[in-house]
Amino acid sequence: MNLQTNHYKKIMRQYEEKQLKNQHKFNQKKEKVYRAIPEIKKIDEAISQTSIAIAKVLINENLDPQVEMARLKEKNLELSMKKIELLHTNGLPKDYLQKTYECHKCRDTGFIKDQKCSCFKQAIIDLAYEQSNIKNILEYENFNTFSFDYYSNEIDKENNLSPYDNIKSIYNYCTNFVSQFGKEFSNIIFYGNAGVGKTFLSNCIAKSILDKGFNVIYLSAFQIFEIFERSKFRKDDAAYYDDMSENILSCDLLIVDDLGTEFSTSFTNAQLFNCLNTRLINEKPTIISTNLKPSDWSNQYSNRIVSRIFGNYEPLKVFGEDIRIKKAFN
Ligand SMILES: [Zn+2]
Numbered sequence: 001m002n003l004q005t006n007h008y009k010k011i012m013r014q015y016e017e018k019q020l021k022n023q024h025k026f027n028q029k030k031e032k033v034y035r036a037i038p039e040i041k042k043i044d045e046a047i048s049q050t051s052i053a054i055a056k057v058l059i060n061e062n063l064d065p066q067v068e069m070a071r072l073k074e075k076n077l078e079l080s081m082k083k084i085e086l087l088h089t090n091g092l093p094k095d096y097l098q099k100t101y102e103c104h105k106c107r108d109t110g111f112i113k114d115q116k117c118s119c120f121k122q123a124i125i126d127l128a129y130e131q132s133n134i135k136n137i138l139e140y141e142n143f144n145t146f147s148f149d150y151y152s153n154e155i156d157k158e159n160n161l162s163p164y165d166n167i168k169s170i171y172n173y174c175t176n177f178v179s180q181f182g183k184e185f186s187n188i189i190f191y192g193n194a195g196v197g198k199t200f201l202s203n204c205i206a207k208s209i210l211d212k213g214f215n216v217i218y219l220s221a222f223q224i225f226e227i228f229e230r231s232k233f234r235k236d237d238a239a240y241y242d243d244m245s246e247n248i249l250s251c252d253l254l255i256v257d258d259l260g261t262e263f264s265t266s267f268t269n270a271q272l273f274n275c276l277n278t279r280l281i282n283e284k285p286t287i288i289s290t291n292l293k294p295s296d297w298s299n300q301y302s303n304r305i306v307s308r309i310f311g312n313y314e315p316l317k318v319f320g321e322d323i324r325i326k327k328a329f330n
Contacts, residue, residue, distance in 0.1 A: 011110065011123045018101075018108040026099045033097060037090055040097075043083045050076050105213060122215045125247060134203075134218055138210070141203040143175065150197070150323045163320030167197070170316050174201055178208040181253070181285070189313040190289040195322035198289040202255050205287060214252035221259040221272075224248060228271040249278045253285050260292040264300055273305050280312055288313065 034041040050072050057068040084094050101108045106117035126135065148171075151163040159166065177186060188205075190198040206216050219227075227248065231241040248254060254275075262268060279286050294315065297306045 007124065007127050010127065011120065014123065015108060015110045022099055022101060022108060030097065033087075033092070037086055040083055040086055043079050043086075047076060047079050050079070103213070118213045118215060122210065125215055125217055125251065134206070135210075138203055138207040141200050142207040143171075143178075143204045146171065146200065146204055150326055151320045156319060159317070159319055166317070166319060170201065170318060173314070173316060174205055175208075178205060178212075181209055181212065181214065185283040185285060187280075187285055187313040188287045189309060189315050190287070190318055191292060191294070191315065192318035193322070194291055195324040196318045196320050197323055198318050199257060200323075201318070202257065202287055202289055206253070206255055209253050216253045216255065217248055217251045218255040218257065219248075220257045221262045224256060224275070225262050225268045225271060228275075229267070232267075232271075249275060250282070250284065253287070254279060255287045255289075257289050259288050259290040260296070260300060269302050269305065273302065273308065276305070276308055280308065286313075 054069065054072050057063055057065055057072070083097070087094060087096050099107075103117060103119040106112050106119060110117055110120040110123070148164060148167060151167045153162050153164045155162050156166075174188075177188060180186070190201060192198060202218070206218055210216050227241055227244045231238060231245040276286065288309070292300065294310070297309075
């Protein structure tokens, strides 16, 4: 991933801010505990004394470092155990005096050894695609806030199923998709009329996959084609768009919103095929949402796209009343 310097600086600043925030929270908790349980303060002081003692052992030639180190280690362990016991008897969780992190993998440093952590990669994606607004949406559009109330219990004649029963089984399919993510390779295509909840479902999945530490790119088909075009036809910032095209092909999960509304040409057709095909070959999951009915597909796309999609994607038809209208009148 090629990264512009100002982007890099911005991301590093975000990590510094997170670390400062973590440290501040940790200090506050520590002060509170010290006031309530002064014995813990004494233990912490003793633990830092042993660290100094360890340093001394290493420079004192008269002592056997192995024996001394083992003794000090044991002493430290004893002190730590006593601390946990004290927390426990005072009704606090054992890990109360441990720092908390947004990303446990890299402890909010962005790096694991000298490799970028997945949260760093996602930070690049968020910056490059200005996805941060999506993150705000995901705070209120996720599996916890999904409401079945908008789906009627009456049998839909065309589908011979009630929208409620249908959405229940789709919801289950989606939660299973999330729990198997990274273990089993699968792809989803949500289709159905506008306003029935397709984007909401994509958002639910996006949020859960991001929370699991994978990177997710969420774009409308229109935006994707624009990126491919800028990269292909060497417009301004071509290197930057090359990079973005590469990310679209290789990110852990790609969500293509609103496929079918773009202006389709032989160029977009070829790019779409290339994108979906590359991701299939590399077993990178993709979710597509579209208003197109399966019967409309062959009018808009080539046969190889249609057969690639319908051969490798789980088609999930979402139907019901227009939720946006329902919400507006409630
Ligand atoms: Zn991380």
